[in-house]
Amino acid sequence: MGLLKGKRGVIMGVANERSIATAVARLMHREGAELAFSYLPDVGERSRNEQRVRDVTKDLSPLLVASCDVGQDEDIQKFFAQVQEAMGPIDFVIHSIAYAPTEDLKCPTHQASRNGFASAMDISVYSFLAVARYAAPLMTREGGGSICAMTYFGGEKVMPGYNLMGVAKAALDTSVRYTASELGAQKIRVNAISAGPVKTLAASAVGDFKKMLGLYENSSPLKSNITAEDVGAAAAFLASDYGRMTTGEILHVDGGYHIMGVTQYADA
Numbered sequence: 001m002g003l004l005k006g007k008r009g010v011i012m013g014v015a016n017e018r019s020i021a022t023a024v025a026r027l028m029h030r031e032g033a034e035l036a037f038s039y040l041p042d043v044g045e046r047s048r049n050e051q052r053v054r055d056v057t058k059d060l061s062p063l064l065v066a067s068c069d070v071g072q073d074e075d076i077q078k079f080f081a082q083v084q085e086a087m088g089p090i091d092f093v094i095h096s097i098a099y100a101p102t103e104d105l106k107c108p109t110h111q112a113s114r115n116g117f118a119s120a121m122d123i124s125v126y127s128f129l130a131v132a133r134y135a136a137p138l139m140t141r142e143g144g145g146s147i148c149a150m151t152y153f154g155g156e157k158v159m160p161g162y163n164l165m166g167v168a169k170a171a172l173d174t175s176v177r178y179t180a181s182e183l184g185a186q187k188i189r190v191n192a193i194s195a196g197p198v199k200t201l202a203a204s205a206v207g208d209f210k211k212m213l214g215l216y217e218n219s220s221p222l223k224s225n226i227t228a229e230d231v232g233a234a235a236a237f238l239a240s241d242y243g244r245m246t247t248g249e250i251l252h253v254d255g256g257y258h259i260m261g262v263t264q265y266a267d268a
């Protein structure tokens with residue numbers, strides 16, 4: 001243990017115990033990383049998001065827990081200024097954030113509203129570019145840095161029920177490749193992990209999610225669903241020195257599901 005000893009990084013996207021970002025944070029902390037966290041600011045009187053994120057991360061000795069609505073450029077800028085103050089140079093950022101209005105996710109893709117499309121692309125894709133913009137200047141150490149997004153196979157091939165989020169993930173995957181080509185000269189690596197289905201808050205908004213779990217269990221080469229911890233292991237590799245020549249990659253952590261052309265013949 002100690003793959004990430006001496007490294008400092010930012011984890012964006014913890015909502016609760018089940019979040020993929022939570023498992024990633026636990027594993028990275030176990031591997032020696034020092035961490036900062038952002039949370040989606042609460043609207044109105046409630047302070048549930050902030051409290052939940054503070055509760056979930058309290059065992060991880062965070063160097064910073066601060067609010068950041070990635071729909072607001074000023075928030076992202078302010079957040080990374082706080083990161084710089086609390087941590088100095090950083091080595092990695094995990095972007096584990098997505099959103100689409102439920103009604104625009106549940107309907108057929110071609111029925112999604114203009115506003116729903118814009119907000120899905122804004123929070124799930126543009127925010128990644130903006131995070132890279134503000135995080136890159138903090139990645140000044142000799143080893144450069146690592147930025148990692150969370151994506152899904154529904155951006156590469158049609159997965160019934162994934163709908164508008166598939167369109168957003170396709171744009172996210174392409175954003176990863178362009179950003180990787182742009183930041184490579186600064187030794188900043190940019191990748192995404194394409195995770196198989198994991199039961200989380202965001203996943204509950206996706207139609208047919210239970211069927212997806214069954215599909216992966218029965219039809220992936222490894223005949224098993226993944227856990228959020230499996231994603232953490234891949235994220236730790238990418239942030240570590242072992243990932244030093246890997247960039248622009250969509251790393252599938254899905255039991256191999258994505259290699260299958262047909263999962264089952266009708267008479268099987």
Ligand SMILES: NC(=O)c1ccc[n+]([C@@H]2O[C@H](COP(=O)([O-])OP(=O)(O)OC[C@H]3O[C@@H](n4cnc5c(N)ncnc54)[C@H](O)[C@@H]3O)[C@@H](O)[C@H]2O)c1
Nearest residue numbers: 013014015019020069070096097098150197198200201202
């Ligand atoms: N769960 C899965 O099956 C699965 C599979 C593949 C990829 N992913 C991706 O993993 C990532 C994390 O999702 P999750 O499944 O852990 O669900 P989650 O609901 O726990 O995480 C989503 C996060 O996005 C944050 N968020 C939404 N709008 C925001 C905003 N405006 N500003 C800041 N934060 C905002 C939420 O607060 C939450 O922390 C997403 O990109 C998701 O698409 C999930």
